[in-house]
Amino acid sequence: MNALLPLPRSLRRPAEPGMPIAEVETPTLLVDLPALDRNIALLASYVQNRAPGVRLRPHAKTHKSPDVARRQIAAGAIGVCCQTVGEAEAMAAAGVADILLSNQIADAGKARRLAAIAGQSRLSVCVDDPSQVALLSDAAMAAGVTIHVLVELDVGGARCGVLSADAAVALARLIVGSPGLVFDGLQAYHGRAQHLRKPSERQAAIAEATRLAAAAAGQIRDAGIACPTITGAGTGTFAFEAASALYTELQCGSYVFMDADYARNERDDGADVPHFEQALTILTTVISTPLPDRAVCDAGLKAMSLDSGPPSLQLYPGLDYAGASDEHSKLTMHSPFALQVGQKIHLVPGHCDPTVAMHDWIIVHDGSTVTAVWPVARGW
Amino acid sequence: MNALLPLPRSLRRPAEPGMPIAEVETPTLLVDLPALDRNIALLASYVQNRAPGVRLRPHAKTHKSPDVARRQIAAGAIGVCCQTVGEAEAMAAAGVADILLSNQIADAGKARRLAAIAGQSRLSVCVDDPSQVALLSDAAMAAGVTIHVLVELDVGGARCGVLSADAAVALARLIVGSPGLVFDGLQAYHGRAQHLRKPSERQAAIAEATRLAAAAAGQIRDAGIACPTITGAGTGTFAFEAASALYTELQCGSYVFMDADYARNERDDGADVPHFEQALTILTTVISTPLPDRAVCDAGLKAMSLDSGPPSLQLYPGLDYAGASDEHSKLTMHSPFALQVGQKIHLVPGHCDPTVAMHDWIIVHDGSTVTAVWPVARGW
Secondary structure, three states: OOOOOOOOOOOOOOOOOOOEHHHOOOOEEEEEHHHHHHHHHHHHHHHHHHOOOOEEOOEOOOOOOHHHHHHHHHOOOOOEEEOOHHHHHHHHHOOOOEEEEOOOOOOHHHHHHHHHHHOOOEEEEEEOOHHHHHHHHHHHHHHOOOEEEEEEEOOOOOOOOEOOHHHHHHHHHHHHOOOOEEEEEEEOOOHHHHHOOOHHHHHHHHHHHHHHHHHHHHHHHHOOOOOOEEEEOOOOOHHHHHOOOOOOEEOOOHHHOOOHHHHOOOOOHHHOOOOOOOOEEEEEEEEEEEEOOEEEEOOOOOOOOOOOOOOEOOOOOOEEEEEEEOOEEEEEEOOOOOOOOOOEEEEEOOOHHHHHOOOOEEEEEOOOEEEEEEEOOOOO | OOOOOOOOOOOOOOOOOOOEHHHOOOOEEEEEHHHHHHHHHHHHHHHHHHOOOOEEOOEOOOOOOHHHHHHHHHOOOOOEEEOOHHHHHHHHHOOOOEEEEOOOOOOHHHHHHHHHHHOOOEEEEEEOOHHHHHHHHHHHHHHOOOEEEEEEEOOOOOOOOEOOHHHHHHHHHHHHOOOOEEEEEEEOOOHHHHHOOOHHHHHHHHHHHHHHHHHHHHHHHHOOOOOOEEEEOOOOOHHHHHOOOOOOEEOOOHHHOOOHHHHOOOOOHHHOOOOOOOOEEEEEEEEEEEEOOEEEEOOOOOOOOOOOOOOEOOOOOOEEEEEEEOOEEEEEEOOOOOOOOOOEEEEEOOOHHHHHOOOOEEEEEOOOEEEEEEEOOOOO
16 A cells, blocks of 8 residues: 555544543444453353354454454454455454455455465365366465365355255365365355244254255265365354254354344243343434434444344333434434433444444443454455 | 554555556445546536526535545535534545535534634534534634534424524524624525435425525524525435525535436436436446356445445346345346356445445546545544
């Protein structure tokens, strides 16, 4: 990057350590550190106790934060997943030793960037097409590194991934025969299952994903190719993958922060699945109260993603969410609840991952005071 | 900002001038500069010809770009509107001489930042509550500057703004009596009218807004207070405000870029209103084609806002948009249309403003080659 060129102005930090939360500029992404640490410890101990052979590889697309990744690894995670090359670069630069890009790349520039990461950390990446294998092999050879490769199998997500065990075997053979590459196994992540509301629906979806992944892994092994890794799972389903006796890695991401949409999943309280806390909020200031029942605050579409529904006002009985525009949210106040102009409140985002990606900084607090300011690895 | 602290990694530029578009890393925000310049010239000449006394003050919340603002001002705009203090700081730093923050601020920190801007540029800001007036007066006095203040009137937007002419008069009196402040007039922007589909609906909404604003301005003048400015209008309605003989300023923003949602507005071709071109696209790479009719590309919820509907594939007959996730869009291909892995295509965002706010850089091109890289003033 040419340092003489003008920079975006997004580097202004909205708070500094030691500042009371009430003085933080808004709209701002806040993370409750004690709650975050409890979520990290809870999942780590669940996996260690219930599925001792299964590795935890939390998804960094949720937080895009090397600081959060370090805490997950200190609690026992073997590394992280990333969804973008930019995230993987940030994690490698921070010293994360084992990174899975749980996604396909399809151009030579990104393959070169991945090869550079593979010179620093153990790097694996997914494929579902022979052209991706060729790009990765060329980049690995040019850089003199080894890239680990997983075949993505579509186990119900209906997005990327090969659709048959035969196709998985063919790609595995191609990887094995490609210089610079090592075949690691299968990515078998079922994204659509994460937000099925009923535990029984999620369980059935993961049972089918497990059946498909087991069949593909079996055919790959029958072809004489080792298939050590089966990776997948998310915050909504990990208990089922952990109990599958097939999956070797869990990719849960949202559990560190949680959001209003995950909170709508029904839980099976008999199943003893960890209950994660809401650690992420958007701090916003009331800028207008034009009517006795209407307040307007300064967090809108540009400060939080509404793709999975509006933010929750669960912390404020007496307030309803009435709509968002670019830089505003409208709130309906039920008497005797009355917000004042200048008052700051916390919104719980509908969907944590894309909300985090709108912010450059995570403001970390202990409930009353800012304790750290962490950068977000935005961009691709 | 402490330069020793780690920075977000969002400063990586996805392209450099001279690069062919086909080599630009994705997902990336692209602007067609000839189309942008035609849009800027078209609105400027319309206003100069049809409403010669009316000032054009384009809204910078659309582009967050001092580079775009400079081109608008060179074409005759008197300055810009901003929606956030961060945007206003970026515009002032770039030398924009006249800035309206078309929004309320409600904390002392932001008031101090506004006062600092008022030391560089002519700065005006909206209020709808006495507490905001007190904050602004204190900050202006402390900094030894003058801040210009408009009373926002709710003319149908049902968001911020006072709801009666009496309340507008009371606030105008308060501003006139507050040291460091100058009363400029009324903000009478009707946001909800911009996306009413039929020209007749938009015309009726602006007729009512004009009636309300005229009544409030009349009462303010009857109270012996000058009310020189009536500011409002957007890309969907500006022809009506321009013809109102009341509005003195037009705030159109989206016209520079356009989007799929504005393209759904019906036009009244008899009215000779300018037809703006689509200048903004998201460049995305096809990363997977797992089925003959399914392609997956690398621009998802984190690269474009879906709040006003999905992106348009108007440039590609034979492709339908089938859904977004965080970092992916699924496309349905109708035979014989067939995308290849690695191919790059342009999506037209559903809503330009929040899409731009997700990106750190605007990649400017001439249809085939990158000609400039402009920073986006993200953050608040």
